[in-house]
Amino acid sequence: MMLTALGRAIGPAAVVRLRRTFVATGAVAVLEAVGLAMLVPLITDLFADNFPRVWLWTALLVVIVATATVAQDVVTTRRRRDTSESVAALQRRIADHATTLPLGWFGAANQDRLTRIVTDAGDALTLTVNGVMAINLRAMALGASLWFVLAWIDRPTAAAGAAGLVLLVGLYLLAIRLLRSATTAQERAAEDINGKIVEFAQNQSVLRGYGRVGDADTDLLSAIDQVRQGAAKYFRGAIVGAVLFAIGTGVFFSGVLVVALQRADGESLAVASAVCAVLFAALLVDAVAALGRTGSVIREAEGILADAGDLLRVPALPEPAAPVPAGHDNSLAFDDVSFSYMSGRAVLRGVGFDVPAGTTCAVVGPSGSGKTTLARLVARFWDVEAGSVRVGGVDVREMATADLMARVSLVFQDVYLFDGTIRENIGIADPGASDADFERAARLARVDDIVERLPDGWNTRVGDHGSSLSGGERQRVSIARAFLRGAPIVVLDEPTSALDRENEAAILAALSELCRDRTVLVIAHRLHTIVNADRIVFLEHGEVTEAGSHDELMAAGGRYAGFEATLARRHRPIVTTGTPE
Numbered sequence: 015m016m017l018t019a020l021g022r023a024i025g026p027a028a029v030v031r032l033r034r035t036f037v038a039t040g041a042v043a044v045l046e047a048v049g050l051a052m053l054v055p056l057i058t059d060l061f062a063d064n065f066p067r068v069w070l071w072t073a074l075l076v077v078i079v080a081t082a083t084v085a086q087d088v089v090t091t092r093r094r095r096d097t098s099e100s101v102a103a104l105q106r107r108i109a110d111h112a113t114t115l116p117l118g119w120f121g122a123a124n125q126d127r128l129t130r131i132v133t134d135a136g137d138a139l140t141l142t143v144n145g146v147m148a149i150n151l152r153a154m155a156l157g158a159s160l161w162f163v164l165a166w167i168d169r170p171t172a173a174a175g176a177a178g179l180v181l182l183v184g185l186y187l188l189a190i191r192l193l194r195s196a197t198t199a200q201e202r203a204a205e206d207i208n209g210k211i212v213e214f215a216q217n218q219s220v221l222r223g224y225g226r227v228g229d230a231d232t233d234l235l236s237a238i239d240q241v242r243q244g245a246a247k248y249f250r251g252a253i254v255g256a257v258l259f260a261i262g263t264g265v266f267f268s269g270v271l272v273v274a275l276q277r278a279d280g281e282s283l284a285v286a287s288a289v290c291a292v293l294f295a296a297l298l299v300d301a302v303a304a305l306g307r308t309g310s311v312i313r314e315a316e317g318i319l320a321d322a323g324d325l326l327r328v329p330a331l332p333e334p335a336a337p338v339p340a341g342h343d344n345s346l347a348f349d350d351v352s353f354s355y356m357s358g359r360a361v362l363r364g365v366g367f368d369v370p371a372g373t374t375c376a377v378v379g380p381s382g383s384g385k386t387t388l389a390r391l392v393a394r395f396w397d398v399e400a401g402s403v404r405v406g407g408v409d410v411r412e413m414a415t416a417d418l419m420a421r422v423s424l425v426f427q428d429v430y431l432f433d434g435t436i437r438e439n440i441g442i443a444d445p446g447a448s449d450a451d452f453e454r455a456a457r458l459a460r461v462d463d464i465v466e467r468l469p470d471g472w473n474t475r476v477g478d479h480g481s482s483l484s485g486g487e488r489q490r491v492s493i494a495r496a497f498l499r500g501a502p503i504v505v506l507d508e509p510t511s512a513l514d515r516e517n518e519a520a521i522l523a524a525l526s527e528l529c530r531d532r533t534v535l536v537i538a539h540r541l542h543t544i545v546n547a548d549r550i551v552f553l554e555h556g557e558v559t560e561a562g563s564h565d566e567l568m569a570a571g572g573r574y575a576g577f578e579a580t581l582a583r584r585h586r587p588i589v590t591t592g593t594p595e
């Protein structure tokens with residue numbers, strides 16, 4: 015099971031490399047056992063006062079054990095190198111695969127999962143291969159070889175040893191089983207409490223607003239209790255497992271001892287050989303005990319590596335075998351598009367409309383009507399279930415992703431900035447852009463105003479997720495990226511968040527500049543944008559219920575007219591979330 019999880023995570027080439035080092039680890043353990051086997055004639059000759067031969071066996075023992083020690087060092091160094099290469103291979107595979115996943119996959123939960131897997135899977139792999147597997151393999155190879163030495167000394171004693179071993183392995187499996195169920199309960203409780211604590215922290219402002227101070231949420235208290243019970247179960251499992259294993263060890267060792275002594279007493283076995291048999295039984299128990307010490311580590315690593323394997327099996331965004339070059343015009347079209355998320359509930363149903371090149375189409379409608387989903391289908395965050403989205407007349411699924419992304423700029427509200435400088439954050443849109451292009455993009459997006467105020471100018475770091483910039487400033491960086499890329503089609507989610515006047519004016523001016531002469535699909539929240547759009551599409555429950563120019567829709571006096579009236583009543587051009595009253 016561990017090997018299956020490992021194989022899935024690191025891929026066949028890395029498995030072959032690891033297998034080679036494992037075989038070498040086993041071979042060194044066999045050599046160690048051969049060296050130890052020299053103790054048998056050595057002790058026998060010692061009992062017989064045959065000193066010249068004692069020295070011979072001692073020399074042989076020293077040479078073999080020294081060779082085994084050197085070989086062990088070589089194998090360990092090699093294994094460490096192979097492990098780091100396997101960790102790199104795993105991280106590369108995950109990173110490569112992540113770049114092929116649809117953008118829609120990267121929700122908050124999956125982002126967390128990706129981060130956890132990339133960091134934890136490397137550690138789990140190192141621990142498993144360098145620690146656990148190496149220890150276990152050595153223990154098994156050494157244990158098996160020592161048993162053969164025991165059989166060479168005396169078959170009945172070895173048979174008693176084999177029976178004891180079966181018992182010991184049985185108890186070991188039972189102990190692992192106990193521990194496994196206890197660990198699962200503990201992990202589940204820990205996961206649950208993590209979620210509850212985050213929720214509890216996030217709820218604080220709401221709770222305090224309603225005067226709830228100092229009384230912890232009952233959900234959180236019950237989660238804490240579950241963790242306590244989980245931990246108690248875990249320790250019970252661990253103690254019972256350890257006791258069972260200790261009993262097994264005792265039974266095994268006493269069995270071998272009794273048989274060897276009886277055989278020596280009946281003179282079927284020389285006393286020297288009986289002493290050797292008992293000594294080897296002790297070494298054998300030690301080898302098996304090494305297996306027992308690593309059970310919980312294996313289980314943990316297995317979980318993480320299985321997770322990495324699952325991630326690698328998430329289907330990639332299908333790339334066309336023979337990509338169709340983008341059409342010449344920059345139009346955008348939705349052709350009878352239907353789509354649903356995992357839940358299966360249809361979010362878009364038979365949506366069809368065109369956005370001719372160089373025109374602006376505003377999508378409006380109540381909250382949850384599917385506007386954002388529609389915009390995201392253009393960039394293949396997900397693929398449509400039925401129908402097609404076409405850019406320049408070509409189905410986006412038939413275009414190479416690079417081609418599609420060169421045609422379309424996305425300016426969404428949830429702007430992602432990485433922890434680098436402002437210059438790097440904008441430059442990512444076109445790493446080969448000239449300074450003049452860069453400056454123009456920054457000026458048009460009004461980022462130069464922000465930069466003037468920053469301590470290190472363009473080289474100011476924006477912090478994790480752009481935390482040192484305000485929401486409006488982050489949006490301006492995102493608009494600068496779109497300018498720099500210069501894609502002819504813009505898919506825009508107009509800002510709804512409350513912005514200060516200066517940011518709002520800067521953003522609106524930058525956006526109107528960005529949209530000039532381009533094909534624009536805008537999820538519009540401002541009356542001004544809507545009224546001035548060439549065409550308005552009114553979306554309700556995932557269906558286009560009205561479409562036309564502002565004048566046409568007003569004249570029709572339908573849902574849009576009521577919606578427009580609601581917007582017009584508001585003093586400032588602001589957010590439209592929620593069904594218009």
Ligand SMILES: Nc1ncnc2c1ncn2[C@@H]1O[C@H](COP(=O)(O)OP(=O)(O)OP(=O)(O)O)[C@@H](O)[C@H]1O
Pocket residue numbers: 121355356361379380381382383384385386387388591592
């Ligand atoms: N990633 C997702 N997974 C599952 N369901 C989703 C996802 N994103 C959106 N939905 C659901 O799809 C429906 C349409 O959501 P969408 O965000 O497209 O609507 P919207 O019109 O843009 O809403 P709003 O104006 O509030 O942003 C909603 O019911 C929403 O709950």
